[in-house]
Amino acid sequence: xxxxxxxxxxxxxxxxxxxxxxxxxxxxxxxxxxxxITSNSQGINRKxxxxxxxxxxIEEIKNAGIENVDKFIDAEGSSILDEEKxxxxxxxxxxxxxxxxxxxxxxxxxxxxxxxxxxxxxxxGGKTEKVELSTLLTAKEIGYEN
Numbered sequence: 001x002x003x004x005x006x007x008x009x010x011x012x013x014x015x016x017x018x019x020x021x022x023x024x025x026x027x028x029x030x031x032x033x034x035x036x037i038t039s040n041s042q043g044i045n046r047k048x049x050x051x052x053x054x055x056x057x058i059e060e061i062k063n064a065g066i067e068n069v070d071k072f073i074d075a076e077g078s079s080i081l082d083e084e085k086x087x088x089x090x091x092x093x094x095x096x097x098x099x100x101x102x103x104x105x106x107x108x109x110x111x112x113x114x115x116x117x118x119x120x121x122x123x124x125g126g127k128t129e130k131v132e133l134s135t136l137l138t139a140k141e142i143g144y145e146n
Contacts, residue, residue: 043124050120050131053080053090057118058135061094066114066137069096080120093119099136112139 057080061072074094079087099105099113114137121130 039125046122046124047129047131050090050122050129051133053088053092054118054120054131054133057092057094057120058116058133061116061118062135062137066111066139069114069116069137072096072116077119077121089122091121093121095119113137 057072061069064072072094073096074092077091077093080090080092082088095117097115097117098110099115100108100110102115115134116137117132117134119130119132121128123129
C-alpha cells in the first residue's frame with residue numbers, strides 16, 4: 001500500500017524560530033548602525049565646538065595686539081569658561097613664540113612677529129582629542145618706511 005503524505009498546513013515551530021532569529025539579527029544590526037551614527041555625530045559636534053573656541057580665542061588675542069599677547073600665555077592649560085564664568089569640558093593651552101626663536105630666524109629683529117598657538121582639548125569616547133590652531137601676529141608699527 002501506498003502511504004499518503006500528510007498535507008502541510010500552517011506554520012511549524014522551526015519556521016517561527018528561524019523568523020525570530022532573522023528579525024532579531026536585523027533589529028540588532030539597525031541598533032548598531034544608529035549607535036555608531038549617534039557616537040560619530042557627538043564626536044563631530046565636540047570637535048566643531050572645540051574649533052569654534054580655538055578660533056574665538058585666537059581672534060581675542062589678535063584684537064588685543066602683539067603688545068598684550070603675553071597675558072594670554074597659558075602653557076600649563078586651563079578650563080575654558082562659558083558666558084556665566086562656569087567651566088566647560090574644554091581646556092586650552094596658549095603658547096607664544098617670538099619669530100626670532102624659530103629655527104632659521106635668529107638673525108631677525110625680535111618683538112616684531114610672534115607665533116601664537118592655541119590648543120583646545122576635549123574628551124571624546126574616553127579619549128582626549130585636541131584642535132590646534134596657529135597664527136602670526138605682527139607689530140602695527142615696525143619703524144620701517146617704504
